[in-house]
Amino acid sequence: MSNQYVNEPMLDLFIFESMQLIEQMELLIIANEKSSSYASEAINEIFRIMHTIKGSSAMMLFNTISTLAHSMEDLFFVLREDKPQNVDYSELSDLVLEGLDFIKLEIAKIRNGDEADGDASELIKSLRVFHATIKGQKSSAHDQNLSDGTDSSESCPPEKQQYYISKVRRTEITSLRNTFQATLRFDQDCGMENLRAFGVVNDLGDLAEEYYHIPEDLDHEDSVRVISEQGFTLFLKTDRSLEEIHRVLIQTFSLKDLQLIQVENSDLFNDLHKERIISLEDSAVKIPTPSGREQVANEQQEKEIQSSATQQSIISVSVAKLDQLMDLVGEMVIAEAMVTQNPDLKGLELNNFQKAARQLRKITSELQDTVMSVRMVPLAGTFQKMNRTLRDMCKKLNKEVQLQLIGQETEVDKNIIEHISDPLMHLIRNSIDHGIEMPSERETKGKPRLGTITLEAKNAGGDVLIIIRDDGEGFNKDRILAKAREKGLIQVPENGITDKEIYNLVLLPGFSTNENVTEFSGRGVGMDVVVKNIEAVGGVITADSVPGKGTTITLKIPLTLAIIDGMNIKVGDSRYTIPTTAIKESFRPKIADVIVDPDNNEMMMVRGQCFSILRLHDIYHVKTDVTEFTDGIIIMVEQDDKTLCIFADELIGQQQVVVKALPTYIRNTKKVRGLAGCTLLGDGSISLILDIAGLIGFRQSA
Amino acid sequence: MKKLLIVDDAAFMRLTIRNMLLKYEIEIIGEAANGAIGVEMYKELRPDVVTMDITMPEMTGIEALKAIKAFDPQAKVIMVSAMGQEGMVKEAIISGAKTFIVKPFKEEFLYQTISKVLGI
Numbered sequence: 001m002s003n004q005y006v007n008e009p010m011l012d013l014f015i016f017e018s019m020q021l022i023e024q025m026e027l028l029i030i031a032n033e034k035s036s037s038y039a040s041e042a043i044n045e046i047f048r049i050m051h052t053i054k055g056s057s058a059m060m061l062f063n064t065i066s067t068l069a070h071s072m073e074d075l076f077f078v079l080r081e082d083k084p085q086n087v088d089y090s091e092l093s094d095l096v097l098e099g100l101d102f103i104k105l106e107i108a109k110i111r112n113g114d115e116a117d118g119d120a121s122e123l124i125k126s127l128r129v130f131h132a133t134i135k136g137q138k139s140s141a142h143d144q145n146l147s148d149g150t151d152s153s154e155s156c157p158p159e160k161q162q163y164y165i166s167k168v169r170r171t172e173i174t175s176l177r178n179t180f181q182a183t184l185r186f187d188q189d190c191g192m193e194n195l196r197a198f199g200v201v202n203d204l205g206d207l208a209e210e211y212y213h214i215p216e217d218l219d220h221e222d223s224v225r226v227i228s229e230q231g232f233t234l235f236l237k238t239d240r241s242l243e244e245i246h247r248v249l250i251q252t253f254s255l256k257d258l259q260l261i262q263v264e265n266s267d268l269f270n271d272l273h274k275e276r277i278i279s280l281e282d283s284a285v286k287i288p289t290p291s292g293r294e295q296v297a298n299e300q301q302e303k304e305i306q307s308s309a310t311q312q313s314i315i316s317v318s319v320a321k322l323d324q325l326m327d328l329v330g331e332m333v334i335a336e337a338m339v340t341q342n343p344d345l346k347g348l349e350l351n352n353f354q355k356a357a358r359q360l361r362k363i364t365s366e367l368q369d370t371v372m373s374v375r376m377v378p379l380a381g382t383f384q385k386m387n388r389t390l391r392d393m394c395k396k397l398n399k400e401v402q403l404q405l406i407g408q409e410t411e412v413d414k415n416i417i418e419h420i421s422d423p424l425m426h427l428i429r430n431s432i433d434h435g436i437e438m439p440s441e442r443e444t445k446g447k448p449r450l451g452t453i454t455l456e457a458k459n460a461g462g463d464v465l466i467i468i469r470d471d472g473e474g475f476n477k478d479r480i481l482a483k484a485r486e487k488g489l490i491q492v493p494e495n496g497i498t499d500k501e502i503y504n505l506v507l508l509p510g511f512s513t514n515e516n517v518t519e520f521s522g523r524g525v526g527m528d529v530v531v532k533n534i535e536a537v538g539g540v541i542t543a544d545s546v547p548g549k550g551t552t553i554t555l556k557i558p559l560t561l562a563i564i565d566g567m568n569i570k571v572g573d574s575r576y577t578i579p580t581t582a583i584k585e586s587f588r589p590k591i592a593d594v595i596v597d598p599d600n601n602e603m604m605m606v607r608g609q610c611f612s613i614l615r616l617h618d619i620y621h622v623k624t625d626v627t628e629f630t631d632g633i634i635i636m637v638e639q640d641d642k643t644l645c646i647f648a649d650e651l652i653g654q655q656q657v658v659v660k661a662l663p664t665y666i667r668n669t670k671k672v673r674g675l676a677g678c679t680l681l682g683d684g685s686i687s688l689i690l691d692i693a694g695l696i697g698f699r700q701s702a
Numbered sequence: 703m704k705k706l707l708i709v710d711d712a713a714f715m716r717l718t719i720r721n722m723l724l725k726y727e728i729e730i731i732g733e734a735a736n737g738a739i740g741v742e743m744y745k746e747l748r749p750d751v752v753t754m755d756i757t758m759p760e761m762t763g764i765e766a767l768k769a770i771k772a773f774d775p776q777a778k779v780i781m782v783s784a785m786g787q788e789g790m791v792k793e794a795i796i797s798g799a800k801t802f803i804v805k806p807f808k809e810e811f812l813y814q815t816i817s818k819v820l821g822i
Binding site: 009010013014017018045047048051052054055056058059061070073074077187189190191192194195196198199202219251253254 | 711712713714715717718721757758759783784785786788791792795796800801802803804805806807811814815818819
């Protein structure tokens with residue numbers, strides 16, 4: 001693996017830009033596939049995207065990608081220019097998407113520092129066959145013959161054009177004094193030699209009255225080869241001197257070699273060009289008359305300049321730098337607390353210091369908000385990607401499903417986005433594979449043929465909820481129970497298990513209800529991975545289902561990972577931090593409100609409701625003097641509609657804390673339950689951040 | 703120091719050209735992401751030479767070339783083309799492009815072309 005290669009910013013940009021373009025193109029294709037033909041703007045756009053990828057990859061010497069992109073570009077060129085009828089757009093979409101997948105795979109290899117060694121020849125062949133079919137329909141009308149795919153997609157139709165140029169103010173040939181013969185050779189690999197030659201003729205412009213050149217037809221495919229092998233020979237008649245002509249010709253770009261001689265016998269010239277006088281105007285390239293299109297362009301121009309100008313003010317920054325910035329801000333939050341809450345300040349009356357400290361705190365928190373907002377990315381991109389998954393699945397399984405996206409603009413931390421893309425994809429696959437029925441089955445059930453999957457995101461306090469809802473057949477309770485029993489996943493007595501608990505069994509590792517493992521889902525490892533991924537970012541996943549109506553999977557994900565608002569509490573010599581968002585209330589309990597059940601579980605009556613009490617000093621074996629409820633404090637916390645009363649010695653105060661993961665050596669030696677991480681407090685001591693969901697689970701299983 | 707304006711919709715190509723010219727005495731005074739911006743930037747920055755991509759959104763390189771030439775007949779514009787764009791290149795030459803380069807191109811070739819256009 002060549003690291004210096006991977007880190008090269010140019011390569012990074014190539015990968016980034018190409019991937020972006022490919023994603024954009026995928027969306028275009030999927031959006032257009034549904035209608036019977038592609039919209040002309042889409043064709044234009046796809047053409048441009050392929051063109052850009054072709055050029056960029058050629059610059060990076062990824063020739064396979066370049067060739068493949070070229071084939072697709074050609075295809076869309078035909079679609080754009082010839083507007084052929086009866087194109088099989090479904091086949092086209094398949095082909096092009098396959099091509100994009102290939103490019104994506106190659107780019108992934110490049111990103112990993114591997115050789116982009118994929119073989120696209122089969123793909124290119126299919127693209128050419130398709131190219132030939134759509135072109136074939138056209139050829140009956142226009143009598144154009146298809147060349148072998150290397151043809152110039154943007155060049156003019158190969159009508160015979162003579163580049164024998166005569167000026168408008170034509171004078172009699174005989175009146176011209178000098179006839180010259182010039183042979184020009186161009187640099188090897190300068191590309192488009194025929195057009196370089198054309199440029200020469202064009203440059204001579206007014207200087208010469210009559211020209212004739214070999215090869216004669218600069219538009220002919222062979223002209224490139226001829227010029228690079230034999231050079232470009234030009235005869236011209238002019239009243240200018242040899243020096244003057246030489247001065248012009250020597251200016252030619254990519255010129256390797258120039259021979260210019262005066263030819264005495266003008267008969268040669270005359271013979272060559274006899275009867276071939278075509279005016280420059282006629283022989284010039286057909287320039288597409290910029291009609292309405294340009295007008296529209298002009299009207300929009302101003303607006304576009306503005307919009308593009310704002311685009312220019314955006315820069316892309318590597319995530320690593322943002323991570324670093326975030327870390328620094330985290331350190332700063334700690335440092336701020338260390339200064340403003342310094343133990344040395346205790347009991348001192350420092351008015352000015354307090355003022356300055358307040359200002360510092362304000363700025364720190366603004367800085368932190370800004371840095372966090374920089375890291376926030378809308379979910380739109382991730383959501384849009386699901387369209388592709390949906391399309392492929394539906395096609396393979398012959399199901400009809402539409403995807404509804406709600407709340408795409410909801411933003412989450414960049415790191416979190418990366419963790420939820422795969423789980424979402426898997427959940428969507430599950431919904432289509434196991435949830436949504438076949439269209440005919442749906443009809444007999446009185447449902448619309450077209451199934452619907454809704455992907456919704458919304459903010460809920462410090463969390464983002466992502467909800468995947470389908471209107472399929474829902475979970476089968478009995479099958480889940482049977483399966484769970486078989487796998488030994490049920491620990492509690494079955495008669496006490498609620499429906500919701502049954503549904504959530506499917507989230508347990510190693511659970512899969514579908515006996516038929518399909519290509520897409522149902523391997524049983526999927527859900528496991530989904531849950532792990534979501535938990536890795538501190539999220540929670542729940543499942544609910546209504547038989548016959550559909551299934552809803554909810555992902556609850558924290559907005560950001562790094563900094564939380566926390567309440568610091570004290571138990572003995574230890575400090576703990578509870579995320580403020582989880583706290584409902586805290587109070588000093590009255591002994592009369594405490595109930596003890598026959599199993600010695602302590603409960604707290606609050607406004608007629610009963611809640612379990614968790615003694616922190618008990619579960620973490622902390623020595624403390626405060627063991628009587630009346631001496632300490634109860635903090636009531638809630639997560640996922642479950643409430644728990646935590647008993648601690650006292651509250652220390654509220655503070656923003658930077659979440660640090662528990663050191664690996666601790667995590668590896670012992671599975672500590674109920675801790676989300678740790679943080680550094682202002683006085684330099686370490687506080688453990690409580691994981692409320694974990695604690696609730698703790699109480700239930702205890 | 704001669705001033706260059708890069709007009710290309712692909713950020714990758716802009717970076718490539720920029721990187722290729724790093725060691726030469728050419729100052730890149732601007733980068734435009736489409737033809738329309740390119741024309742505006744030309745008018746504002748008055749570069750000595752422009753590299754102009756052909757296929758771009760909003761306004762193609764050809765249209766931008768024409769607009770620039772209309773504004774400044776002396777403008778030196780180098781078209782950046784790719785295989786398959788022969789027709790466009792030809793149109794560009796007629797419309798007054800100094801010359802063109804074909805992707806993929808090498809660093810030396812780019813510099814030679816630019817220096818020749820600039821007469822240095």
